[in-house]
Each structure stands twice: as C-alpha cells, then as structure tokens.
Amino acid sequence: MAAPLETDVIIVGAGPIGLFAVFELGLLDLKAHLVDILDRPGGQCTELYPEKPIYDIPGLPIVTGQELSDRLMEQIKPFGAQFHLGQMASALTKLPDGRWKLSTDADIEIVAPVVVIAAGGGSFVPKRPPIAGIEAYEGKGVHYAVRKMDVFRDKNILIAGGGDSALDWTINLAPIAKSLTLVHHRDGFRAAQHSVNQMRELVEQGKIKFEVASVKGLHGADGTLEAVTLAGTDKQERRYECDAFLPFFGLTIKLGPIADFGLNLHENLIPVDTAKFESSTPGVFAIGDINAYAGKLKLILCGFHEAALMAQAAFHICRPNEKLRFQYTTSSSNLQKKLGVA
Amino acid sequence: MKIVATDRKGAEHIIEGRDGWTVMEILRDAGLPISAECGGACACATCHVYVEGGWYEKLSPPSEAEVDMLDMALAVEPNSRLSCQITCAPELDGIKVTIAPE
Numbered sequence: 001m002a003a004p005l006e007t008d009v010i011i012v013g014a015g016p017i018g019l020f021a022v023f024e025l026g027l028l029d030l031k032a033h034l035v036d037i038l039d040r041p042g043g044q045c046t047e048l049y050p051e052k053p054i055y056d057i058p059g060l061p062i063v064t065g066q067e068l069s070d071r072l073m074e075q076i077k078p079f080g081a082q083f084h085l086g087q088m089a090s091a092l093t094k095l096p097d098g099r100w101k102l103s104t105d106a107d108i109e110i111v112a113p114v115v116v117i118a119a120g121g122g123s124f125v126p127k128r129p130p131i132a133g134i135e136a137y138e139g140k141g142v143h144y145a146v147r148k149m150d151v152f153r154d155k156n157i158l159i160a161g162g163g164d165s166a167l168d169w170t171i172n173l174a175p176i177a178k179s180l181t182l183v184h185h186r187d188g189f190r191a192a193q194h195s196v197n198q199m200r201e202l203v204e205q206g207k208i209k210f211e212v213a214s215v216k217g218l219h220g221a222d223g224t225l226e227a228v229t230l231a232g233t234d235k236q237e238r239r240y241e242c243d244a245f246l247p248f249f250g251l252t253i254k255l256g257p258i259a260d261f262g263l264n265l266h267e268n269l270i271p272v273d274t275a276k277f278e279s280s281t282p283g284v285f286a287i288g289d290i291n292a293y294a295g296k297l298k299l300i301l302c303g304f305h306e307a308a309l310m311a312q313a314a315f316h317i318c319r320p321n322e323k324l325r326f327q328y329t330t331s332s333s334n335l336q337k338k339l340g341v342a
Numbered sequence: 343m344k345i346v347a348t349d350r351k352g353a354e355h356i357i358e359g360r361d362g363w364t365v366m367e368i369l370r371d372a373g374l375p376i377s378a379e380c381g382g383a384c385a386c387a388t389c390h391v392y393v394e395g396g397w398y399e400k401l402s403p404p405s406e407a408e409v410d411m412l413d414m415a416l417a418v419e420p421n422s423r424l425s426c427q428i429t430c431a432p433e434l435d436g437i438k439v440t441i442a443p444e
Contacts, residue, residue: 049385121379129416130443162413185418190410214417250414252388252444253379298381 004109007033007082008318010102011116012089012258015043017288017303018118019072024311026079027327027335030318033110035102037123037256039086042069044120045300047251058301068300078340084108088123092261092284100283114314117263117270117279117286118303122255129160129215129247137218141225142245146173152244154178158228160215161248167191169246171198174208181209181240183230215245258290266292276313277306283317285310343435348394349374350441359430365391365439366426376441382426384408387415389425390442397437401428417443 009025011018014036022032038047045054045065053062063071087106092115095101100115126144128134134142146152146169157177159170162184168191170182182199187210189196202208216237217229230240255268263270263279263286270279270286274293278285287310288303296302315324329335336342343359345368357372359365366389369376380386384407393401398421404412408427412418425439 044379048380049383052383052385121377127414127416184413186409186413188409188413190413249416250387252386253377 002108004101004111005033005082007031007110007112009033009114009116009314010035010100010110010112011081011118012036012102013043013117013119013288013290014038014041014083014085015118015120015288016045016068016072016300017120017307018043018116019069019076020304021116021118021287021307021310022076022079022081023072024308025314026076026081027329027338028311028315028324029338030114030311030314032079032081033084033112034081035084035087035089035104035108035110037086037088037125041073041083041085042066044253045069047124054300056299056301078338084110088256089119090257098283113283113318115284116310116314117258117261117284117290118288118307119258120289121253122258122268122290123253124251125254125256127247127249127252129249131215131218134218137220137223137225137245140223141218141220141243142247144247146246149173149176152177155244156242157181157244157246158183158215158240158242159246159248160184162186162189162191163248163250164191164195165248165250166246167195167199169248170208171195171202174202177208179209179242180207181211181242183211183213183215185212185214187212215247218245275309277310278313285314343430343432343437345369345430345434346436346438347372347374347391348438348440350443359434359437361430361432363430364426365428365430365437366424368430369425369439369441374441376425377444378426384411384424384427387411387424388444390415390418391423391425391439392419392421392442393423393428393437393439394421395438397434397439398423400434400437415442 008030009032011034014034046069050066087104090105091103102110153176157180159182213230213232215228220226227241231237269292272291287306289298345357345359347355377388379388
C-alpha cells in the first residue's frame with residue numbers, strides 16, 4: 001500500500017453537497033479529497049435523475065441533475081480538490097496524533113484532521129434480487145458486474161434485466177459464452193433501441209435465447225451455481241441449468257460501511273448540531289441528506305448552507321492558531337484571487 | 343379515502359389517504375418502509391408495490407416512463423406499479439397495495 005495521502009479535509013461523497021463543501025472550504029484555504037463509490041461526481045443527481053429538472057436551487061430557475069453537478073464542478077475547479085471515484089470509503093480510524101485516517105476499498109488511505117460525511121443515503125450498490133440464499137453465490141455463481149469477461153468464457157450464462165447493462169452484457173458475452181439466455185419480466189426494454197435490435201438479431205440467429213420469465217430460486221453448492229428456477233408468464237416453475245447468473249437491475253442506496261465508522265447513528269442518519277454540523281465525534285461532520293437535526297429538510301439548498309457553516313468550524317480544527325477572516329467573494333480581492341478571477 | 347397497505351412482514355395497515363397525494367407519499371408518511379430514493383421522480387423504482395384485489399385494473403395505465411422504470415424493479419409481477427405514480431382520489435377508496443420486496 002502506498003503512503004497515506006495527507007490533506008485538510010476528507011469528504012465522503014461527491015454529490016452536490018460534497019462538491020459545494022469543496023468551495024466553502026477552498027475559500028478558507030482548506031484543501032479537500034473526495035471519495036465516492038460512483039465513477040463520476042454528482043451523486044444522486046447524476047445517478048438517479050441526470051435529465052430531470054430541479055426547480056428549487058436558488059438563482060437557477062431550472063437546472064437538471066447533470067447540469068447542477070457540472071456547474072458545481074466548474075465552480076470548485078480553482079480549488080483543485082482530489083477525487084477518488086469508483087471506490088467505497090470502507091473504514092475510518094483515529095490516529096494517535098488526533099487526525100483521522102480514511103481507507104477505501106481501492107487501498108487508498110487519506111489522513112486529515114477533519115472528515116465530512118456528505119454521503120446522502122449511503123453508497124450506491126447493485127440491487128440484489130430477493131431470491132433466498134443469493135448472498136452465498138455472490139462473487140462465484142452470481143455477479144452484479146462484469147470486471148473480466150474471461151471469467152464467463154464457455155459458461156452457461158443467464159442474464160436478468162431489461163436495461164442497458166443487461167442488454168449490453170448480453171451482446172458482449174454472447175460470443176464467448178457456451179450458452180446465453182436473457183430473461184426479463186416483459187417483452188420490452190428500457191435499453192437503447194439499437195441494443196434491443198442487436199439482441200433480437202442474436203436470438204433470430206439462434207445464438208442466444210430470450211424468455212419472458214423471472215428467476216425464483218438458485219441451486220448449487222458452496223457458491224457454485226448449477227441451475228436456477230425460472231417462472232414464465234404461466235407461473236409454472238422449471239429448472240434451468242446454468243453456471244453464471246448476472247442480474248442487472250441498477251443501483252440502490254445502502255448505508256454501507258459508514259455504519260461501522262463508530263459514529264452515533266439514529267435511524268441510519270448522523271445527528272449533528274446546527275451551529276457546526278458536527279457529529280458527536282469531534283472532527284467528524286455530516287452535511288446533506290445523511291444528517292439529522294430538529295427541523296431538517298432534505299433539500300439540496302439546505303445542504304449548501306450546512307456546508308458553509310461546517311467549513312467555518314473545520315477551519316478552527318485545521319488551523320487552530322490562525323484567525324478566520326470572514327470575507328465576501330463580491331468584495332474581497334483575496335478571495336477573488338483564489339477563485340482565479342482577480 | 344382509505345389505503346389498505348400490506349408491509350413486507352405481511353401486516354396490514356389501513357391508512358387515510360389524502361386527495362392529490364401520491365400513494366408513495368402516504369405510505370412514507372405513515373412510516374412504512376418504502377425507500378422512494380428519488381423522492382417521487384419516477385427515477386429509481388424503490389417505491390414498487392403490487393396493486394391487489396382487482397384495483398390494478400381500476401387505475402389509469404402506467405405511463406411509458408413508469409413501465410420503463412419498472413424494468414429496474416426487482417420481482418416485478420403483472421400487477422406491479424410504482425406508488426409514486428398513483429395519485430389518491432375518492433374513487434380509489436379502499437385500494438389495496440402490498441410493498442414489494444427489496
């Protein structure tokens with residue numbers, strides 16, 4: 001493992017609130033590293049509703065989730081925050097010198113005096129079909145992603161789902177699979193039309209099969225899959241031999257390892273005070289949807305306010321011997337220099 | 343109007359609906375475990391319910407966006423709907439829904 005990275009503030013979550021926190025910290029000359037399990041910034045805004053309009057961002061009468069994320073990235077550009085994307089914040093430990101060490105599942109370690117949890121509802125993780133005992137097969141017979149295609153060479157593959165991932169992997173794995181069947185609950189797909197056409201051609205050529213059916217059970221031992229139970233529109237259950245099952249139903253949000261950070265949690269939320277938005281663990285702050293306080297509203301604009309107050313408190317922890325100079329971007333040439341406009 | 347909602351443990355809850363609110367909002371307000379991650383934007387499929395007892399047929403059919411989004415739901419059945427897309431109205435008095443597994 002490489003030497004730990006050192007910074008002022010570690011932000012867990014690169015959604016709109018985590019991004020704006022970079023701005024507020026940056027104005028105070030505090031540097032930030034962000035960690036997010038998604039492979040791009042924006043959090044729920046870009047993952048769940050990139051194309052949907054948001055109407056309650058002050059000063060922006062209408063903005064889509066993607067646009068908001070893009071504008072925030074533009075706004076924080078001068079501050080050179082470092083992003084660690086596509087990795088999960090997996091553990092938080094207190095160091096003897098009082099600072100915090102955050103580890104990720106990509107074996108990166110970041111050390112800082114302040115940690116800001118801006119993780120929304122937690123981590124986006126693949127949706128797990130409600131099939132009894134599926135956990136035991138995960139990583140061996142059941143896969144929610146394809147990391148190395150070769151793993152599936154000469155396998156009898158069953159793919160479930162009707163979105164782009166299901167269709168794309170059906171098309172990509174078809175040439176190397178021993179057999180491949182796609183199942184979906186209807187004969188219709190929300191995937192790109194050209195992918196649907198390509199899949200139907202493969203079916204016509206006899207290279208793959210498509211069935212309107214769903215997976216009801218898994219059979220095998222020690223994580224090795226031998227067969228699944230399929231039920232079609234007639235509800236009749238039957239056994240289907242296969243050794244790899246790939247369900248693609250998109251992502252859902254689970255709190256994940258934050259639950260084990262040793263923070264005080266109340267119904268999966270982190271209680272904070274409303275002056276600093278600090279948790280009951282000194283030096284660890286929580287802003288945005290993941291925090292809880294009297295009167296809390298889960299609105300992006302509230303998270304922005306929380307980020308601003310958090311930054312003031314973070315300054316005093318990171319720079320205990322310095323005086324915080326409160327300035328306005330409109331009038332301060334000092335701030336304008338930081339923003340690269342003066 | 344009343345909503346008869348069955349939770350994931352099989353317990354039945356009779357909840358007062360409010361005209362103009364979505365069924366998702368009523369279930370969430372009643373503290374039932376419906377995650378509704380996207381907040382009702384028909385963008386996540388985590389407010390998935392089964393509409394039971396003949397009520398499915400009485401609803402206006404799902405929009406194309408809802409049918410598409412149901413492709414991302416787990417354990418979809420012919421009576422699956424997203425509860426954020428069902429609006430409470432007097433004619434739905436007594437509607438029966440079961441919260442889908444997650």
